[in-house]
Amino acid sequence: MDGAAASACSGSGAKPDHMAALVLARGGSKGIPLKNIKPLAGIPLIGWVLRAAIDSGVFQSVWVSTDHDEIEKVAKQFGAQVHRRSPEVSKDSSTSLEAIQEFLRYHPEVTIVGNIQATSPCLHPADLIKVAKMIQEDGYNSVFSVVRRHLFRWREIKKGVNEVTKPLSLNPAKRPRRQDWDGELYENGSFYFAKRHVIEKGRLQDENGTYYEMCAEHSVDIDVDIDWPIAEQRxxxxxxxxxxxxxxxxxxxxxxxxxxxxxxxxLSEDQKEIISYDVRDAVGISLLKKRGVQVRLISERDCSKIISALKLDCEMKVNVTNKLEVVKDWKNKMGLCWKEVAYLGNEEADVECLKKAGMSAVPADACGAAQKTAGYICKCKGGRGAIRELADHIFLLMEKVNSTGMK
Incomplete structure (x- = not known):
């Protein structure tokens, strides 16, 4: 919008749009219990879409509608506001439309709702930015996401009926090659944007609506448990x-x-200190070093003799009162930026380091403050394979960097 148009708009007294992102996250998922906050690739599922929504910068507010305390806690950790939905719209039989309508009744300032599905972890801000323009500037009342599929459809035959099937989306006599056929568009459930009056009429899409085509790589939907490991790789x-x-x-x-x-x-009988560790973690450190990643250990206690006895061949710093200053010193001496530093911590004393590091991680049993700050929450507990797990995660991300050419 140019300056003159903006000036005319403000002079007309018309209120600017308030576009709210709304993620529906009921606590009573039957397929996967508390699916919306189950860690996916080290981040609660809902965190992926909240990050994309907030970083897009197109929403005046970002909300999670939930009936569950733990989901509320995670939503706030990722920067969203929370609408506590009523029991009436939290039933197994409740629809998304009913939950959105309830949200609007409590928030009269909202003029456009971007209903984003928590089960779409590959959503990117770029898609949301384009859709916001379509509904705010191009005049559409509703926009929903689709993905292109190259699937040939056939008419279903009822069980027990002896008849032949018929094609619905192809001519078998002229079966096209994939590259010669545009395919068909399917709703992928990633998001549904609609203006208030459309939703109040009981619809998410209307005649003055259109679709937004997402690329297949970003069209990931998690509905059943078997999808989880596949979705993590995606x-x-x-x-x-x-x-x-x-x-x-x-x-x-x-x-x-x-x-x-x-x-x-x-403590042994002669008062010597004994610790236990997981051999997998020692292997993880060795693998990281072979891949060119330096590994250094830090402790608030004087445990140098124990670390030395483990023969991990890692530089260490003990009796540390300020972990951030030590890590900063290591980083500067190596000539690194924070994006090249990974940090694994588990206590409040690690929080500042977790905030600064380009990759931050905690074991599954880390304290709440550390978990809130970390970018990756391990499935393994401390001393039970967390370092080995983080090593695998680092290798996967390094492969991503190399395959995409990101620097």
Whole structure:
């Protein structure tokens, strides 16, 4: 909009649009319990779409509609506001439209709703930016997402009926090659944008609506448990990881107590300290070093003798009172930027390092403050394979950087 048009608009007294992103996240999922906050590639499922919505910059507010305390907690951690939906729209039989209508009754300022599905973890801000323009500037009342599929459809035959089927989307006598056929558009459920008056009439799409075609790589929907490992691989390759480009990890700093160990200390009869660790973590450190990633250990205690006895061949710093200053010093001496540093921590003392690191991770049993800050939450607990798991995650992201040419 040019200056004159904007001036005319403001002079007319018309209120600007308030476009709200709304993610529906009921706590009573039957297929996968609490699916919306189950970790996917180290981040709660809902976190992927909230990150994309917030980073798009096109929404005046970003909301999660839920009936569950844990989902509310995760939503707020990712920067969303929370609408506590009523029991009437939280039933198994409740529809998305009913939940959206309830949200609008409580928020009269909202003129456009971008209903984003929590189960679409490969959503990117670029798609949301384009759709916002379509509904705000191009005059559409509703826009929904679709994906192109090259699938030949046939008429279904009822069980017990002896008859032949018939083609619905092809001529068998002239069966086209994939490259000679445009395919068909299917709703992929990623998002439904609609103006208030459309929703109030009981619809998410109307006659003055259109579709937005998403690329197949970003069209990922999780409905059943078997999709989870496949979706993780898709997200690691095609997901949105933030508004700054990925960098190759060159340094991993790991808090010793609670990450390499389980945080427990045992004493022998002669008062010698004994710790336990997982051999997988030692293997993970070795693999990282072979891939050119330096690994360094940090501890608030004096555990140098224990670390030395483990023969991990890692530089270490003990009796640390300010972990951030130590990591910053290591980073500067190596000539690295923060995007090239990974940090694995588990306590409040690690939070500032987790905030700064380009890749931040915590074990599954880390404290709440650390989990809230981390970009990746391991499935493994501290001292139970968390470092090995993070090593695999780093390798996958490094492959992503190399395959896409991101620097």
């Amino acid at each position: 997200v690691l390759r095609y997901g949105y990881f933030g508004n700054e480009p990925l960098k190759e990890v060159k340094l991993l700093v790991c808090s010793f107590d609670g990450c390499f160990t389980n945080g427990r200390i045992y």
